[in-house]
Amino acid sequence: xxxxxxxxxxxxxxxWTINRPAExxxxxxxxxxxxxxxxxxxxxxxxxxxxxxxxxxxxxxxAGGNVKDMANRQGLFGGKPHEQRDGYRAGIQRIxxxxxxxxxxxxxxxxxPAIGAGCDLALMCDLRIAxxxxxxxxSFVKLGIIPGDGGAWxxxxxxxxxxxxxxxxxxxxxxxxxxxxxxxxxxxVPPDQLLDEARALANRVAANPPHSVRMAKKLLREGQxxxxxxxxxxxxxxxxxxxxxxxxTRAVNALMEKRTAAFTGE
Numbered sequence: 001x002x003x004x005x006x007x008x009x010x011x012x013x014x015x016w017t018i019n020r021p022a023e024x025x026x027x028x029x030x031x032x033x034x035x036x037x038x039x040x041x042x043x044x045x046x047x048x049x050x051x052x053x054x055x056x057x058x059x060x061x062x063a064g065g066n067v068k069d070m071a072n073r074q075g076l077f078g079g080k081p082h083e084q085r086d087g088y089r090a091g092i093q094r095i096x097x098x099x100x101x102x103x104x105x106x107x108x109x110x111x112x113p114a115i116g117a118g119c120d121l122a123l124m125c126d127l128r129i130a131x132x133x134x135x136x137x138x139s140f141v142k143l144g145i146i147p148g149d150g151g152a153w154x155x156x157x158x159x160x161x162x163x164x165x166x167x168x169x170x171x172x173x174x175x176x177x178x179x180x181x182x183x184x185x186x187x188x189v190p191p192d193q194l195l196d197e198a199r200a201l202a203n204r205v206a207a208n209p210p211h212s213v214r215m216a217k218k219l220l221r222e223g224q225x226x227x228x229x230x231x232x233x234x235x236x237x238x239x240x241x242x243x244x245x246x247x248x249t250r251a252v253n254a255l256m257e258k259r260t261a262a263f264t265g266e
Contacts, residue, residue, distance in 0.1 A: 004032045004035045005035035005036055005039060012049060012203075013050070013203065014039075015195075016053070020057070021058030025062040025063060026063055026118075027062050027064065027065075030091055037098045040098040040099065041098075049104055050105075050205065051202035053107050054107065054109065055108070055109040056111055056112065058112075059133070060112040060113050061114040062122075064116025065077075065092075088148050092148065093149055095149065099125070105205050107128070108127070108128040108129070110122050110129065110130040111133070111191065112133055113137070120154055120155075122136070123157075124154065128186060129185060129186065130187070130188050132189070136167075137167075138155060138168045140168070209242075209263045211245050212242050212245075215238045219235060246264070247263040247264065250262075
């Protein structure tokens with residue numbers, strides 16, 4: 001069987017493609033879980049990667065859980081209640097934990113339907129661009145289940161509590177235009193322009209000093225749950241670190257000399 005997640009490198013940018021198009025790119029299988037966690041571990045240790053694009057093979061971003069496994073009570077959906085609980089914790093829930101702790105900015109290029117856990121996968125990314133053919137559905141209730149991979153925590157942070165409640169409690173679809181209006185995505189583009197737009201955004205991120213970008217992302221994450229005083233203390237500590245980098249000196253000199261700087265991660 002082919003790799004569950006294809007990894008391509010172009011300069012400072014990696015692209016991760018969920019590679020189960022015949023099954024609409026489910027993310028509930030251990031093969032995909034293990035692959036995504038491994039991808040995060042790899043880029044966290046590689047300062048040569050400055051941004052990551054996450055997308056799906058074929059016409060679907062991700063349909064979330066494998067409905068066939070659900071119907072057959074196997075894999076993530078099999079076993080006794082305590083076994084299912086452990087299965088979630090040791091399985092699909094590893095994805096939001098890994099993605100949340102990814103040091104590198106993640107950009108979701110949502111090429112088609114993002115359903116259930118697939119919608120949540122997009123929400124785990126820092127930035128989202130959608131194809132005009134994309135739609136989002138927090139559709140767990142339609143199958144008589146609940147968001148099991150963090151959607152009830154992720155979605156309100158993206159669209160606010162009222163709209164998150166509407167999506168979660170109805171399971172209704174939100175098309176790309178509405179997603180843009182709600183702030184779920186930052187841009188909607190024709191399908192043939194999606195990856196180019198995602199790469200352009202990734203390059204805008206990657207053009208900056210990588211240590212600064214990683215630390216800024218850390219502050220954004222910590223700011224969601226820390227007090228202002230705690231965040232200011234962390235900011236002071238990280239600022240003291242980043243101001244000692246060679247890239248900081250390069251950036252200041254380039255600004256004063258009115259030229260563009262190239263950063264090395266030093």
